[in-house]
């Protein structure tokens with residue numbers, strides 16, 4: 079008899095895994111705390127200027143059907159059906175919901191939608207916070223990125239917005255309020271765009287370690303530059319020098335595109351010391367070149383900077399105080415100069431995912447009981463090459479898998495749709511085999 083898989087998290091990863099499993103005859107329970115199945119955090123925004131940061135031609139949710147998303151756009155939103163363009167993320171959320179519903183209709187009874195908060199992973203069930211137990215032969219964690227945790231809990235006067243993706247999170251910000259933003263990446267960009275569209279006239283000061291902001295996409299698809307052996311082997315410093323040389327010669331976007339299909343393999347084959355050096359020295363640079371802005375969005379951000387309404391600073395965060403009518407933040411500029419505290423009416427934490435996987439209420443107990451262990455750099459759970467969780471004794475758990483952003487420690491390149499899509503295929507194969515065994 080085929081056993082059921084419990085999937086914890088009903089965003090893109092969980093919903094599209096459930097769909098693929100159903101197409102292979104495997105039943106699943108898809109557990110999602112919000113009751114909204116498919117869009118997850120990334121594709122829930124209903125704001126039209128929150129665009130995909132990947133061209134539509136790369137955003138098919140189905141491995142082996144590369145034009146699936148563009149065909150869907152042509153059928154439902156012809157105006158946005160440019161394969162080389164960047165569609166609103168809300169449309170992508172609808173696309174994922176449509177695909178899930180279509181698979182459910184074609185394979186009735188194989189996907190059970192469960193609205194609830196998964197609180198514990200037991201031997202043969204997932205326990206929900208309300209006490210319900212969801213029986214399952216295998217469990218896949220597709221819980222997405224943990225919330226940021228730099229600013230800490232918002233106490234005091236409530237002027238620290240620590241989850242910028244929470245519904246209506248920015249609604250309290252007044253039209254003339256100045257804001258301090260922790261982080262200068264894609265989330266910072268999203269928040270500033272949203273404020274601007276509401277008629278906000280204040281100033282935003284964004285602070286990150288290096289003060290880097292995401293680079294922009296080229297006008298059209300960039301042909302991948304084939305990586306040279308010197309780019310993919312040897313000490314990191316030599317690879318970086320080769321990367322710079324190639325970028326100078328062929329263009330940096332093409333170099334990044336050429337590396338894309340190799341990145342997960344390069345990460346998997348690197349030892350811990352190399353991975354740690356990459357994280358310490360290269361990661362900020364990697365991120366801003368890898369996760370790029372659509373050109374129209376980059377123009378808006380440049381215009382805000384030119385008008386003095388957005389300032390991006392490089393430095394370390396110091397003491398943060400809520401001052402009654404705002405916030406004040408000590409910071410240490412990267413150049414060592416003395417600069418005044420940063421002040422604003424609000425602080426928005428856009429510093430990226432939290433970094434203590436052991437503190438996660440689902441994961442922590444697995445580690446304590448030896449059913450799982452963290453990867454050497456504590457980016458997430460240690461996994462084997464097929465995404466199975468490694469127990470404390472190093473043996474893989476045949477029934478427990480991780481997919482999507484929480485698998486970053488094992489695969490690194492596992493947060494964007496093209497990468498998740500191909501991992502879904504591997505996982506569906508493993509789970510289909512296990513469930514019929």
Ligand SMILES: Cc1cc2nc3c(=O)[nH]c(=O)nc-3n(C[C@H](O)[C@H](O)[C@H](O)COP(=O)(O)OP(=O)(O)OC[C@H]3O[C@@H](n4cnc5c(N)ncnc54)[C@H](O)[C@@H]3O)c2cc1C
Pocket residue numbers: 086087088089090091092109110111112117118119120121129130131132194195196197220221222223440481482483493494495496
């Ligand atoms: C703002 C933003 C924009 C992005 N834009 C793009 C893009 O344009 N292109 C691209 O390729 N990638 C993009 N990404 C990357 C994104 O990570 C992936 O594309 C994908 O959406 C990840 O989906 P997920 O299901 O793994 O995670 P999520 O979307 O975070 O979904 C996880 C789900 O799990 C649920 N959950 C968590 N814990 C529990 C629990 N204990 N019990 C029940 N439910 C739980 C959450 O409610 C959530 O719905 C973007 C990411 C973000 C944050």
